[in-house]
Amino acid sequence: MKIVVDAFWDDDAKVWVASSREKIGLATEADTIELLQDKLAVLVPDLLGGDHEGPFEIELIARSHQTVAA
Secondary structure (H helix, E strand, C coil): CCCEEEEEEEECCCCEEEEEEECCCCCEEEEHHHHHHHHHHHHHHHHHHHHHCCEEEEEEECCCCCCCCC
């Protein structure tokens, strides 16, 4: 089973914000992308609970942008 997670950098809050495409109720944030990955590894199995058997994959799709003065 693959869980697709979309993440974006919130420049105002200075955190990565993530939510899943699947309806498992995932919404979280973290200061760095590495901390977000660690958090997802714990949250996703908890949210799946006993409804899921076998291994699963988390696909993290991260977006960020920046404005650069010319």
